[in-house]
Amino acid sequence: MPVVVDPDPAAVGNLLEAMPDGAHGIDSPDRLTAWLGEHTDEYLVLLGPHLDLDLALATCETLRTGRPTISVVLARDSIDAGLLARAMKAGARDVVPDDDLDAVAAAANRAHQLHVALRGPVGVAHRGKVVTVFSPKGGVGKTTMAVNLALSLADRGARRVCLVDLDLAFGDVAITLQLFPSHTIEHAVGAEDTLDASMVGPLLTRHQESVMVLAAPSQPDVRERITPGLVARVLATLRETFDWVVVDTAPAFDEPTLAALDETDECVVVATLDVPTLKNVRVALETLDVLGIARGHRHLLLNRADEAVGIGPEKVEAILGLAVATQVATSVDIAAATNAGTPIVCGKPDHPSSAAIRDLAAQLAGQPAVPAGAGSEEQAAPVAGRRFRIRR
Ligand SMILES: Nc1ncnc2c1ncn2[C@@H]1O[C@H](COP(=O)(O)OP(=O)(O)OP(=O)(O)O)[C@@H](O)[C@H]1O
Ligand SMILES: [Mg+2]
Known part of the structure; x- marks a missing residue:
């Protein structure tokens, strides 16, 4: 299930609105590592706007090689050509405006499509x-x-x-x-x-x-x-x-x-x-x-x-x-x-x-x-x- 990472609880709550049911929110890349260790089937990490940009890009870079099946999406409050270039180089699949929940939902949807294409639609039902x-x-x-x-x-x-x-x-x-x-x-x-x-x-x-x-x-x-x-x-x-x-x-x-x-x-x-x-x-x-x-x-x-x-x-x-x-x-x-x-x-x-x-x-x-x-x-x-x- 998708996971949203942002130190601001209000921003997490807001971005989760655009995510599918069951999406999760955490406050730091440090906890993201712990989450990914427990959830080997994760397919989407959405890095929120209050994460320091260098930290967000470093997280992309780590996941690009460490967990290549995960789509990483950046939600930022301002997007320019320089940011896009750095994000793509670091391995982000999408960069979306944090206040455009339709764009965030569309990015999540694309990540899910890719996940299904890579792994096939059949999965084991989750049973907590x-x-x-x-x-x-x-x-x-x-x-x-x-x-x-x-x-x-x-x-x-x-x-x-x-x-x-x-x-x-x-x-x-x-x-x-x-x-x-x-x-x-x-x-x-x-x-x-x-x-x-x-x-x-x-x-x-x-x-x-x-x-x-x-x-x-x-x-x-x-x-x-x-x-x-x-x-x-x-x-x-x-x-x-x-x-x-x-x-x-x-x-x-x-x-x-x-x-x-x-x-x-x-x-x-x-x-x-x-x-x-x-x-x-x-x-x-x-x-x-x-x-x-x-x-x-x-x-x-x-x-x-x-x-x-x-x-x-x-x-x-x-x-x-x-x-x-x-x-x-x-x-x-x-x-x-x-x-x-x-x-x-x-x-x-x-x-x-x-x-x-x-x-x-x-x-x-x-x-x-x-x-x-x-x-x-x-x-x-x-x-x-x-x-x-x-x-x-
Ligand atoms: N080990 C403890 N040391 C000190 N205070 C405690 C301890 N455990 C619980 N309390 C306090 O005891 C009170 C009752 O605890 P709690 O409400 O968790 O009990 P409960 O079993 O849920 O009660 P109820 O059956 O009414 O639902 C609370 O004020 C709580 O802070
Ligand atoms: Mg009680």
């Missing part, structure tokens, strides 16, 4: 993964972890991630990210049988860190109109274009949650170190067993995993029969980050909690863990980021 963040208990940190996990999986634009707020009555994903959505899942009501990528795209709100959000309705009573069939269709549609679909849920086995769990590839179960929560999580895991959901694909996230409460991670693993995938200590920085609207993995990437969440993202993505920034004094915190396995 759905990861549901779930806990039967309220207030344990599901939303906080879902938001930070989505941002970690996105890896600043290297992967395309959609975060879906399925806490349909009281969802707070949008406010946690300081987004003000003009559309929500409410606008898909009635589209159980017809929803496709072109319909769901306009319902998403873009976060500056390249994550798209499908927000919960603004009024709680709308929940009644969102059927399990619609939830299933929304998630199935989103996984056609996104690499990861992260789902935040309400603290219950309600119908939308069950529909999401049915579509789920990986389930992140959030628990805290208190007996009532552990009892309820255990019952929930047994229910998932009965329903045959995500067996072998469950990841236990211990939140507020502080040592002084009398229950340690080994005991939790014994109670739940599930290895702790990652644990996050209680930290005032997490609550402060939520209140500031800048999730901790963005605001404090070197914080141990950020490292612990990135570690979970790396486990999900099947990659080695990314170490936290060396030398941070916060890394001395005793529990975050440690891993435990059940001893048999």
